[in-house]
Amino acid sequence: MKIQGAKKVHYDSGPNMTPLVDVVMVILIFLMLAGSFVSAEHFLVSNLPVVQSGAGGEQLPPGFIPDEPIDIRVDNNPTTGVMVATTGKIQTSDPAALTQQLRAMRVKLNATGKSDDKLQVKIGPAKNVKYKDLVAVYEAALNAGYKKVAFATSH
């Protein structure tokens, strides 16, 4: 007795690709789900100041000309609790206004021959100032075009 169906099998149809496609699709989906591509986080880079009183705390080499310091004092308003940054002659809670003031100071210092590489912003916060407010002040200094920004410490 003949089995009729066996005659109709086609052997020229090539290898069965279905398992390969299945496996490849699983790998693809895994990589798409597990991979982290563009991170939502980044970093504010600080090269700590080369001053004995600052967080860098290094001994100054002989003949070293220290950078021109631009101090920003950051406090909390005792009544409202809002951050207040003081630099030069202004006192503000608005990072945009602080940026403007710092930019004006930078332009003035550039005009006296101090290049941006020789300017150093030192942020001196009070103990209870929140970290997020410090980051806002830090960012204001970066927006004003300063290359060296760091936190001062009391030691």
Added chain:
Amino acid sequence: MRRHRMPDVKEGNVNVTPLIDIVMCLIIFFMLVAKIGIDTGADQAIVIPTSFQGLAIQDMGNTLTLNVRAVAGSDQPMVSALVGGVVEELKLVDPVTGHKPLLATLKNFRLGKDLKQGGANENADNPEFKVIIRGDESMGYQFLEPVLITCAEARVKNVNFNTKRATQ
């Protein structure tokens, strides 16, 4: 006796070759681009501040991420980091022994095993060593300051503050 007839094998008409080509290209792309299984020890539970400015650090191999949190009722922060494959708490000063685990760890990374400047091989200095501070946005500066001072004592010059990208 009546036999069941075997079903006919139908030849597939869909050409899957272009599909496989594209999928293979995608897999190679994802394998090259994706960062899978890289653990920096960053504590994702910490709410970090947002900023518009910021840079990406391409090489995380020569960095140490310090998770810094405020501790209620204390003026000392809780600092943790991935050391030796395990996230462990690094106290500024151990109240029992008086040791400074955070300083010792930072010095180990920055100055080598001898914890002193100079030396070769395992005692060699690592001036490019970077510290990433992942601090809670609501903590006060009194918790951040001792960490910065410790970094300074360990002669770590490059300190980076981890922030979230702010959206408009």
